[in-house]
Amino acid sequence: MAKKVQWIVVTDLDASLLDESYSYEAALEALGALDAKEIPVVWNSSKTLDEMIEMAKLWQWKRKPILVGENGATLAFPCDADDTDTEGAWGNHICSSEVKGGYLCLCDLEVRAGILRTIKQIKKQNNFAFRGFSDFTDEELSQLTGLEDDAVRCAKARFATEPILWEGSDADYAAFVQLIKGYGFKTLRGGQFTHIMHINYDKSIGMASVVSVFAKRYPNQTWKTIALGDSPNDAVMLEQADFAVVIPNQAKGTITLRRKDYFLANDYASKGWNYSVLNFLNLTKLFI
Template identity: 30%
Template sequence: MLSLNSSLMIITDLDGSLLDHHDYNWDAASEWLARLKQHQIPLVICSSKTAAEIIPLQKKLGIVGAPFIAENGARVVLGGEYTPPIETSASYHALCQTLQALQARFRFNGFHEFSDAEVARFTGLTLAEASQSRLREASEVVLWRDDEQRLPEFRAALAEHNLALTQGGRFWHVMPAGTGKGIALADIQQHLAAQEGEARTTIGLGDGPNDVPMLERVDYAVVIKGFSKTPVELQRTDTENVYHTAHVGPQGWREGLDYFLAPNE
């Protein structure tokens, strides 16, 4: 087991991992969150959520100023004070224009086509949270309504515009090519190692296919049992450093840390 007194960093997905897939609570993880804070172990959020969603969540979790990864790695904040946007960015509008052109060939809808109330209805978010989820900077959430067999064709069409497609726990996400949770984590690791003079041992927790690049990069990976049709499959050979949970959501999150970390320090 790893010691809480060692130089650790926890990287976590949110929906379906630290947060319950249905009601977004994290009660089952509370004890571990308090323990991590007590031992000053950084908790890095690595999510498909927007910066506008993550900032208030950091306040609730007591980790204001910590680095975080938003929009599946399309947005990286290295720490310190950060003010989320009050409106969507120009690069996001350009991305949406590209997607609108592709709707002539494929059947799908993006978050930009819906109202806050509509997003709240199909996600279970509050109206305020739905509004924050639509304050996007670099990626778009896509509801795929076409034949699944056409996804490779859609992926190829996106690549012609230097865009990539990744699958989350519930939705598809379109983002700039060359971005992702693994690349974003590498940026944060490099930044912190330069600040602290050493590399921290990393434990990553995630439940969806979009978490794979992050789970491949961390030293210890917790694959939380999820709801995605596509299983989370890692190519790692160090299987002793990978744990698959029996529980979902924050219960699985707690189970994963119980497995790798000594609890009584």
């Protein structure tokens, strides 16, 4: 007998599910429909797990979102899920788990330690000018980012990435990127900060980890993904999802994918998200 197909929604947060005021109010109809159909929602973001756990406290539906943090490098499952056995989700990586805010959080604690060791050594050897989250006091970070005390604590609770502020020349930056590549690390340019992370992680890896946990937990079902995102760092996830939705970005423009079969949302952020998910549910006859 053919396995029953079950969908998982995997979404970026900023400028995708969330609008510019960090609200998903415009997506309430679609989120309610997903909850009614018991379709899991995964937040896949460059935010830390602590930042997303705080946001998830306000989630109004019974099924809490599953969290993928730091661009695919950390993972958290709601503890009220019927089974939190996540063995094998991280392949050969050393995995550490901790229960925090009602979530079982999984990460490889060695990753960030390795990044910090390497970039500090490279900085010293080459006299590069940059500072990272690990160098800033809470007050400095609060001034730089405009975040309040609790939000600074959550932003600093990192396991797998180090955001840095580059203060040197463009030529030095290019040399730095080449040097860290030799150690297995890569850079991801965000708005204010450049994130240093392990080359093995990206948002598609995070998505695949969640799917492998579901496939193991529910072996009689075939799990398929619909992914939604607006930025270049979402592209890998969108290319590999079973159904991809690009959300246009008002400030930065609209990304294009290599695949041709993706859906382009008709509006920005949470409004476009709402429309696309409802449209997807209609298309797949999953809508009630």
